[in-house]
Amino acid sequence: MSKGKMLILPGVGNHDDVVYQDDCGKPNSNYVKGSGTDEERQKGKTFGALHDLYAKKFAEWNHYDPEVLNVSGEAYTQRMAPMIPQVQAALTRLKGKGGKDYKALYGFSGGGYNILPILEHLSPGERDNLDIVIVLAAPGSVEAYKKLLPARSDGTPRVIYYDGKSGDSSSYNLPPFASDKHMFLPWWLLSQDASHKDEFNTLEKDRQTRCSK
Numbered sequence: 001m002s003k004g005k006m007l008i009l010p011g012v013g014n015h016d017d018v019v020y021q022d023d024c025g026k027p028n029s030n031y032v033k034g035s036g037t038d039e040e041r042q043k044g045k046t047f048g049a050l051h052d053l054y055a056k057k058f059a060e061w062n063h064y065d066p067e068v069l070n071v072s073g074e075a076y077t078q079r080m081a082p083m084i085p086q087v088q089a090a091l092t093r094l095k096g097k098g099g100k101d102y103k104a105l106y107g108f109s110g111g112g113y114n115i116l117p118i119l120e121h122l123s124p125g126e127r128d129n130l131d132i133v134i135v136l137a138a139p140g141s142v143e144a145y146k147k148l149l150p151a152r153s154d155g156t157p158r159v160i161y162y163d164g165k166s167g168d169s170s171s172y173n174l175p176p177f178a179s180d181k182h183m184f185l186p187w188w189l190l191s192q193d194a195s196h197k198d199e200f201n202t203l204e205k206d207r208q209t210r211c212s213k
Contacts, residue, residue, distance in 0.1 A: 003131065004103030006064035007093060008055045009086060009111025010048025011137070013072040020049040021180040023187065024211035035071040035085060048072030048086075050108050054186035057203065058134070061196050064104050069093075073110030086111065090118050094126060105133045108186060112138025119148040132158050136189065137182040139163040162189065 013033030014020060022028040031049040046052065047070045059066035071086040094102050107115040112135040119127060133149055135142075142161040149158045164182045191200055 001063065002065050003063045004065070005067050005101050006059040006062075006104040006106055007090060007102050008050070008052065008059065008066055008068045009073055009090065009105065009107040009114055010046065010050035010052070010068065010071075011073045011109030011111055013048050013074075021183050023051045023053070023184070023207055025180075033072045033074065035089070037070060041068070041070055048111065049183065050111070051183060051186050053203075054190045055106055055108065057199075058186065058190050058193075059104070059106065061190075061193055061199070062104075069111075073108070073112075073114055075110045075113040084114060084117065086114050087117050087121070090114070091121055094118070094122060099126070100129055103129065103131045105130065107133070107135050107138065109137045109182060112136055113140070116140075116144055116148075119145065130158065132160065134189075135159065135161045136185040137162075137164045 011020075014029065014031050015033060019027040019029060020031045028046075028049075030045050032045060032047060034047060036045060036047050041047070049072075050068070052068050056066035056068065069086065069089055071089045073086050074084065075086075076084055090105075093099065105115055105118070107113070115133055115135055115138075119133070127149055130149065133145065135145060140163070142159065142163075145159045145161060146157075151157045162185060164185050190196075190203075193200065
């Protein structure tokens, strides 16, 4: 049974001379800046960098319905937070009709940074509606997130945070070709789910086959 929706926030789009890698380790020009439609995403254009297969599988394996926000995750200063397109789009969903259906957030890179101003602009009741928040590849202070979304009274944490640079980063077992390692944190997080090892191994076999073509 579904627990509700997980809103997934991608990172920034390709910019300047930066072209992010797909999950085969190859530059992907389809990680664009801006916003778009589900139809455009289905045709291969992705608004913001994210290996969304692994983010969506994480949601599903934890009994949430995944919804990828079709807005890239450019993040600015906190002073400008309400004006950030991705923040605006997320708040429209979380505060609008059906907002209580969103029970979890998943932010990657710029999307992870943007989760903080999103939480800041939610009311205490709206934050309490969230079961959990996933923040990946967004180095900063995890305490800032935990202050806004503290653990439940039974001690259950509501913030999962991996910045990809410090602490447990030395234990990341990433693909050897992943030179842009932060792009593979969604892959790594999914690989840690011991209850779905067989499913992950199947996904990885499929990825290797696809990437060998």
